[in-house]
Amino acid sequence: MTRCIVPWAAAFVLLAAPVAIAAAQVVDTTAAAQDTKTPKDVDVEADQMEVLDKESKAIFKGNVVAKRGNTTLKCDTLVVSYQQNQQAGGDKKTDVTFLDATGNTTIITNRQTVTGEKTHMDVKANTVTVEGNVKVVQGKTIITGQRLFSDLNSNKSEMTGGRVKGSFVPGQ
Numbered sequence: 001m002t003r004c005i006v007p008w009a010a011a012f013v014l015l016a017a018p019v020a021i022a023a024a025q026v027v028d029t030t031a032a033a034q035d036t037k038t039p040k041d042v043d044v045e046a047d048q049m050e051v052l053d054k055e056s057k058a059i060f061k062g063n064v065v066a067k068r069g070n071t072t073l074k075c076d077t078l079v080v081s082y083q084q085n086q087q088a089g090g091d092k093k094t095d096v097t098f099l100d101a102t103g104n105t106t107i108i109t110n111r112q113t114v115t116g117e118k119t120h121m122d123v124k125a126n127t128v129t130v131e132g133n134v135k136v137v138q139g140k141t142i143i144t145g146q147r148l149f150s151d152l153n154s155n156k157s158e159m160t161g162g163r164v165k166g167s168f169v170p171g172q
Contacts, residue, residue, distance in 0.1 A: 042068045056082050070110050076103025096123050105130065112138040126152040134159065140169040
């Protein structure tokens, strides 16, 4: 098993947010937006890791578990895209640009679990998209659909892509 600590401050903007019971919003992203303001290391464990320097990518495969704070991402494959930026003092800084998780994607927070077939995180835009049989579970409240998009800057989420189904249980 490969274990890697990724010290990229903005590397993990996971959907660390509770389900909103109000009908106007599918997921309340307030907690996730606050989490991105506090830089934290990301711990990644996988069966194997490959770095493609020319493509500026790190690929983690097999039983991937990535943790940042109270948020955990599990998947079959995680591709981390990054870029090198020149700093004022001449040093180079590695900034993560995208995270792409595929295969049995699960995001676990203190209050909810989000599952889907794939997850795309745009670190610069601060957005998260989960696609393919998406299910958001918080206690007994369950929301399902084909695509969940969350903008962590505006704290807005929407479930789209065909029929969306929700079973809301108050008091959670």
